[in-house]
Amino acid sequence: MDYTLENCQKFVDNWIHDIGIRYFSELTNTAILMEEVGELARIMARQYGEQSFKENEKDLDLGEEMADILFVLICLANQTGVELEEAFKKNLEKKTRRDKERHSGNPKLQKNRVSGT
Numbered sequence: 001m002d003y004t005l006e007n008c009q010k011f012v013d014n015w016i017h018d019i020g021i022r023y024f025s026e027l028t029n030t031a032i033l034m035e036e037v038g039e040l041a042r043i044m045a046r047q048y049g050e051q052s053f054k055e056n057e058k059d060l061d062l063g064e065e066m067a068d069i070l071f072v073l074i075c076l077a078n079q080t081g082v083e084l085e086e087a088f089k090k091n092l093e094k095k096t097r098r099d100k101e102r103h104s105g106n107p108k109l110q111k112n113r114v115s116g117t
Contacts, residue, residue: 005074005085012074026079033072040065 001007016023024032043060045051053060077084103109 005088006083008070009074009078009084012071013078016075016078023075023079026076029072029076029079033069033076036065036068036072040069 001011023029039060040062042057043062043065046053046057046060047062074084076082077087
C-alpha cells in the first residue's frame with residue numbers, strides 16, 4: 001500500500017467498517033486522542049526528560065504511541081470530512097510564509113542547532 005495520508009484515511013475507514021464495526025463518536029475519539037497523547041508524553045518524560053521508567057513501563061514503544069495518535073487523528077478527520085493531506089499541505093505553506101525568517105533570526109535556535117532526521 002502507498003501510505004499517503006489520503007490512502008491512510010481510506011484504509012482506516014475500511015478498517016473501521018470491517019473490523020471496528022463503526023466509529024466512536026467524535027467526542028469519544030477526541031477523549032481517546034488526548035489519552036494517547038498522554039501516553040506519548042509519559043514516554044517522552046521518561047526517555048528524554050528527568051523521570052525514570054517504572055518497572056511495568058520498560059516495554060513502552062514510542063513509535064507505537066505515535067501511531068496510535070495518528071490512527072485516532074485519522075478517525076477524527078474521516079468523521080469530520082477533513083482531507084488530511086490537503087490540510088497538511090496548506091499548513092506547511094502557512095508555516096513557511098509565516099516563519100520563513102522568524103526562525104533563522106532566532107539566536108536561541110542558532111546556538112544549539114540540531115537537525116531532525
